[in-house]
Amino acid sequence: xxxxxxxxxxxxxxMEEYIDIVDKDGNPTGTxxxxxxxxxxxxxxxxxxxxxxxxxxxxLLQQRAASKAIRPLLWDVSVAGHIDAGETPEQAAVREAxxxxxxxxxxxxxxxxxxxxxxxxxxxxxxxxxxxxxxIVETTLKISHFxxxxxxxxxxxxVSMLExxxxxxxxxxxxxxxxxxxSYYEQIIExxxxxxx
Numbered sequence: 115x116x117x118x119x120x121x122x123x124x125x126x127x128x129m130e131e132y133i134d135i136v137d138k139d140g141n142p143t144g145t146x147x148x149x150x151x152x153x154x155x156x157x158x159x160x161x162x163x164x165x166x167x168x169x170x171x172x173x174l175l176q177q178r179a180a181s182k183a184i185r186p187l188l189w190d191v192s193v194a195g196h197i198d199a200g201e202t203p204e205q206a207a208v209r210e211a212x213x214x215x216x217x218x219x220x221x222x223x224x225x226x227x228x229x230x231x232x233x234x235x236x237x238x239x240x241x242x243x244x245x246x247x248x249x250i251v252e253t254t255l256k257i258s259h260f261x262x263x264x265x266x267x268x269x270x271x272x273v274s275m276l277e278x279x280x281x282x283x284x285x286x287x288x289x290x291x292x293x294x295x296x297s298y299y300e301q302i303i304e305x306x307x308x309x310x311x
Contacts, residue, residue, distance in 0.1 A: 130149060132199040155241070156243050160196075160206075161246050162249070163248040164248075165191055166193070171307070175190065175271055175272075176192055177270070179265060188292055190291065194210065203247035205221070208224075215263070215267065216260060225250045225309065226249050230245070234294060252309070257270060275307070285299075
């Protein structure tokens, strides 16, 4: 992980992550910039998404922390985060699972189901142009085994496949999942069903 010290408004120094700028095919261009610049200038970049599921078809959802700059308190992917400069999608997926929900997984457990484009701008000025490198991972853990990272995660829950379908049917009305991601969620359901059947 490449980081640099940056001075905050209060005079304290923070370590700021560096993220690789990628081209339209998701390949690193050789230029890395601070995470803040990635979002202020709308550079294309990569993220890692991990969806945990059980053999019964239950899916782990994460509620975004109330302090998040975008989509606070909405429910979404089990684990997600930026791929740091020089990091592979698999390395980022393993790291984020440990950081966000306290679960140790190996790269061998990751089942990659694709790379999904997500290009969005937000009222607060953030421009998020991401390629989601998306993995699914089967788990036997119970909710009590997960340790949410307070800065990132408000809550966690398992939902059945039927519940997930019901939530998607009302997306945009129930203030639950992120409405613009509906087709992405549908592809996640399909990939998990393919894996467990």
